[in-house]
Amino acid sequence: MNLQAYLDRIGYRGAQRPDHSVLIALQRTHVCAVPFENLDVQLGRPLSTAAEEAYEKIVEKKRGGWCYEQNGLFGWALQQIGFDVTRVAAAVMRQDRGDASLANHLCLLVAAPGSSTRYLVDVGFGGSMLEPIELLQGEHTHAPFRLGLESLDDGYWRFWEDIGDGKFSYDFRAEPANEAALQAKCASLQSDPSSIFVMNLVAQLRSREQHMVLRGRILHVASADGIARQTLESADEIVATLATKFGLDLPEVGGLWPKIAARHEEILRTKSEFKQR
Secondary structure, X not given: OOHHHHHHHHOOOOOOOOOHHHHHHHHHHHHOOOOEEOHHHHHOOOOOOOHHHHHHHHHHOOOOEOHHHHHHHHHHHHHHHOOEEEEEEEEEOHHHHHHHHOOOEEEEXXXXXXXXXXXXXXXXXXXXXXXXXXXXXXXXXXXXXXXXXXXXXXXXXXXXXXXXXXXXXXXXXXXXXOHHHHHHHHHHHOXXXXXXXXXXXXXXXXXXXXXXXXXXXXXXXXXXXXXXXXXXXXXXXXXXXXXXXXXOXXXXXXXXHHHHHHHHHHHHHHHHHHHHO
């Protein structure tokens, strides 16, 4: 890795030493600079869990990425600076999805050299976590989110986030990931027709006090004032929104408009049928 090229990509100009203050600054800078996005999945371009490939995409091509890419790259950069980094396989919404969710998320446990204090670090969960969270039970405010960590009875930890519409979570054991399981789930999430990443276009990016999500045709902007929603009306509008709000210049995404529009109508129809029951 060319560490300086990565730091330039995220706009970081601070110290390069493995201590807590630097870890906070790096995470804050990364999540405000690099969007979470699944556009390659939507475009049928294969992705892997290799940090080298994430570097090429995010640093050299100025793209975003999903958890396997973002946390893979961030963990590699932290190791270059001197942090102790453990890649951890997590399970998003395990309480509902059971073992089928295992390894569907990559997060990190990070410590300064010689320190017993470990932090949950995650730049690949859509940008809710603005800074590291010590591996202890507790609740935190990373506006506009509330976040928390819980120790579960079965040996797992649960990280949860809430932006005002209910908790969204993942469970993990504080141990090194099974890399083969991560690779298998990474492949499945971009090929299985039932995968949310296959079904829906998603881009997310936060600032210090605001969080933006483009999911299909709907742009959500969350802040202390609540959540504002806008429905996009054309392929050109989606391409322009990705470029101006998320820094993603991908005109070819316009070709996905028929699929995006059809998925939008399917969701509306499903909601209508549910209400009528």
